[in-house]
Amino acid sequence: MKASYQDPSVPDYVAAHATQPDQVLRELAVETTALTGGHAGMQIAPEQGTLLTMLVQLTGAKLAVEVGTFTGYSSICIARGLVPGGKLIACDVSEEWTGVARRYWEKAGLTDRIELRLAPAQQTLEALPEDEPIDFAFIDADKPGYPGYYHELIDRLAPGGLICADNTLQGGRIADAEAGGNVPAMRAFNDLVSADPQVDSVLLPIADGLTLIRKR
Numbered sequence: 345m346k347a348s349y350q351d352p353s354v355p356d357y358v359a360a361h362a363t364q365p366d367q368v369l370r371e372l373a374v375e376t377t378a379l380t381g382g383h384a385g386m387q388i389a390p391e392q393g394t395l396l397t398m399l400v401q402l403t404g405a406k407l408a409v410e411v412g413t414f415t416g417y418s419s420i421c422i423a424r425g426l427v428p429g430g431k432l433i434a435c436d437v438s439e440e441w442t443g444v445a446r447r448y449w450e451k452a453g454l455t456d457r458i459e460l461r462l463a464p465a466q467q468t469l470e471a472l473p474e475d476e477p478i479d480f481a482f483i484d485a486d487k488p489g490y491p492g493y494y495h496e497l498i499d500r501l502a503p504g505g506l507i508c509a510d511n512t513l514q515g516g517r518i519a520d521a522e523a524g525g526n527v528p529a530m531r532a533f534n535d536l537v538s539a540d541p542q543v544d545s546v547l548l549p550i551a552d553g554l555t556l557i558r559k560r
């Protein structure tokens with residue numbers, strides 16, 4: 345999703361000055377719009393994809409978890425940054441949307457690195473072993489679920505591991521204590537993270553807001 349809280353020329357400029365997506369990601373974005381119409385706005389922005397790959401590489405991640413896969417854009421960006429032999433556990437509830445993701449994992453040559461778990465993500469995360477440290481996680485699903493996902497992930501995160509949470513600015517409405525929709529849930533999540541003594545965090549004003557949360 346693009347940043348709607350800035351002058352419209354700024355997000356376009358930012359997008360134009362990041363490393364551009366390759367052909368697989370470009371095709372996926374086009375097909376997602378054709379197949380899902382108005383839902384296509386759920387896909388992360390291309391410059392966020394570039395950033396996710398870079399962050400996964402910088403953390404040297406071997407095990408990653410994604411909450412909210414949709415048609416697969418962010419999962420491809422994350423899986424590409426993993427060390428050789430690394431694995432991404434991708435969580436979603438939609439067989440239809442992840443059916444598209446599966447095709448693009450194949451096209452991107454990533455099938456052997458991504459394991460799809462089709463179930464409510466809270467259930468999937470609670471069932472993850474507690475003795476296999478997660479190096480990197482991306483939260484981008486139902487907003488009221490974020491605190492629950494965060495608690496399950498932070499307990500399993502390796503020291504120095506990173507969680508990225510998307511849509512933390514809610515189209516620029518996040519500072520409005522009276523706003524409705526998903527804003528109250530996201531305000532509660534942002535408060536939870538910034539008060540957590542286990543982590544250092546920063547809310548980046550990229551796209552719809554991306555919070556980086558590093559476990560101490």
Ligand SMILES: C[S@@+](CC[C@H](N)C(=O)[O-])C[C@H]1O[C@@H](n2cnc3c(N)ncnc32)[C@H](O)[C@@H]1O
Binds near residue numbers: 414
């Ligand atoms: C914003 S989209 C994810 C976009 C994706 N990260 C991308 O880059 O294309 C949110 C996804 O979360 C999934 N979702 C919603 N509620 C969920 C839940 N309780 N458990 C798992 N996935 C859920 C939806 O099916 C949808 O595919």
